[in-house]
Amino acid sequence: MQEEQKKLSLEPYKGTRDFYPEEMFVQNYIFSKMRAVVQRYGYVEYAASILEETALYHAKSGEEIINEQTYSFTDRGGRDVTIRPEMTPTVARMVARKRKELAFPLRWYSIPNLFRYERPQRGRLREHWQLNVDMFGAEGVEADAEVVAIASDIMKAFGASEKNFEVRINSRVLVNFLLREQLGLSPDDAHKISKLIDRKAKMPDDEFRVQAQAITGERMAELMDFLEAGTLQNFSKQLADHKSSRDLGRVITSLQERGVTNVVFSPALMRGFDYYTGTVFEVFDVSPLNNRSLFGGGRYDDLVGIFGVDKVPGVGFGMGDVTMRDYLETYKLLPKYKSSTHIYLCRLDDEQIPFIEELANYLRQQGINTGIDYSGRKLATQIKTAERQGIPYIICVGEEEARTRVFKLKNLATHEEKNVKLEDLPATMSHNILTPKV
């Protein structure tokens, strides 16, 4: 028994995190900013279980994810289950399940945790949380523009300026039109080339050209013209006149009107998942030291249909906490830890316990989050505890304070002390404390 006990690990499971209060504070800060923005746009929260039947992921996710990256197992009743690697299949299932009762268009958001089995590295862990924002039942370019605008607004709500990120945008319809209609590729070749384009940024240019040439043959030049177009204005007339490029142009214009001016047309942007059917976009960190995709999304009009029900158009994005936290750290946009506890009551001796209970009760009724030190340790240690826990105020209660009901209210950050009467404590503090979030 002793031997077994010694082996018990103190670490969280590989690729996952413990959220001590300081980390939880950051997590809650990130989530609260996300929530504030999406609720401003009229999105309401939903959620679901982290376990789904495995079959849900076979239909439309990218193959790599299903085969090698899921946490899948068989439950004690013989059901094949998977810990969700993404939220989109779940939300599509939920929409399909109640499609007859729901009033469309839906504006929905959720902040689920997701699991992928992979080697943990910077910005990628086995478990992460991801804001999912989706609009269902709306087809127009306004819906696409709104969703991208929300993504941009969240970045700005975190304090990021348009200099520090970039919205890259493309259209799957446009790419399909180019590959199938213009270049005349077979569905299979079109799929292959789009997967190749998806990897373009991560491979040497020569290698890309050799592989692309093998698929596109004599139409290679047209593909390269598209990929190097830079803006929609450089398109051939045929491409420029197609509905998909006009729609994409309208999304970009609408975004500019909404004040999102860092939008860049990116013909090579594909997004990993196969289920996208229209606009796709990604938000990039443009810092030369850290140039990478932060998150993205797009339109997926066929996903709800895989459940054998009528199609419901959808557009949305997912924004992960690990990547965002790295980004906010890089740009020094994270706030300093502040305990949700406003005041800590210390005492000189045990005789003050009944009075301290009464004082705490009074403060709590006034909306002040109040902790009491019951430890019986010396005063300096009690104060140190409050300080180390990031609690902004303390009061030390001795015989005199209990009698006079006048206290030295000490601000632990500034070390200021102020004599305050019992009944003035709430007002004195409320100028200085955050309103509790609940």
Place this chain on the structure above:
Amino acid sequence: MQEEQKKLSLEPYKGTRDFYPEEMFVQNYIFSKMRAVVQRYGYVEYAASILEETALYHAKSGEEIINEQTYSFTDRGGRDVTIRPEMTPTVARMVARKRKELAFPLRWYSIPNLFRYERPQRGRLREHWQLNVDMFGAEGVEADAEVVAIASDIMKAFGASEKNFEVRINSRVLVNFLLREQLGLSPDDAHKISKLIDRKAKMPDDEFRVQAQAITGERMAELMDFLEAGTLQNFSKQLADHKSSRDLGRVITSLQERGVTNVVFSPALMRGFDYYTGTVFEVFDVSPLNNRSLFGGGRYDDLVGIFGVDKVPGVGFGMGDVTMRDYLETYKLLPKYKSSTHIYLCRLDDEQIPFIEELANYLRQQGINTGIDYSGRKLATQIKTAERQGIPYIICVGEEEARTRVFKLKNLATHEEKNVKLEDLPATMSHNILTPKV
């Protein structure tokens, strides 16, 4: 492919729930009340991954849970992992992991989801959420009393009156003293009899007596005296003088001083988990129709020690969402659904889109959560959508509204309409809308 698609289930995995916005609203209501109370008492939030290495649960959980009820599997790297069935082992691990950096006493809370493989039934699902409230590093009766008082305060924050529930309390130290010292039972027999007492309420009285007799023999009468004592005052002098019964008396007195007057000494209360070492308590629904345990907790001073580090005393409880939701439904204490979206903008025709975007932008900047109907459907359908989604206000924008900037603000619950100028909208609405929670 078609065939496979037809089989795709629309239901959530067995024993788990989909939280559509209406259910999420209830869930968020329950969580926000829990948070408000525990933060008032100075508890700060932490969290951890839902996956832990399986070894964590072998050391101290009840045996039934480990062997038959966990979701355990081997990951792709050969690690044995378990989806957490309870939070206490995790929080004990976290405390042990950073015990040298943490400033004790800690007041911590979390609202994790937990999984148990069992047959779903009323009040018991495979996945539920559970508020966990724990104090670490404090040994006195004040800590025990505070934790029980919080449990009671949460019930009251939900609107439950002391008539509708009861706090049952006992002491493991007291029971151990009785069984080991007074009755002279071996550790093994003491464990057996405590497990038997734990099941007492669920078995015929005769059967309990036969089984208890077999273990306690001639000391059976003393056991029954204890179990039928009713109050601590009825104890034999030896039992009454023992520190454990004096401590328990002090916890009960302290609770009464804190305004918790529905506390009942319950000698048969054991709690399932083996890790409790002192005070144990349970909150019961006392309605004759629904008499049952709602939730509970207690003191566990040895749990952190299983990691091979110094002991850290702990006391806390877990309060599940499924049981609480049932309880609140029974007593009609759940609020009516209200969307987090405050207003929905409808339009007569597409020409108003630019003006609507501008209006929405203005309202959002004023802190009003604003949705737009982009569907292009007829006005009655747009209004119906807002109504069915529980959005309290609508504005319909036509050519005249865009020109005059005066709107008919319609309250969808009361059907009142009021002409309001653009600049007066936020003030007119802010008297009627909830302040956003973020």
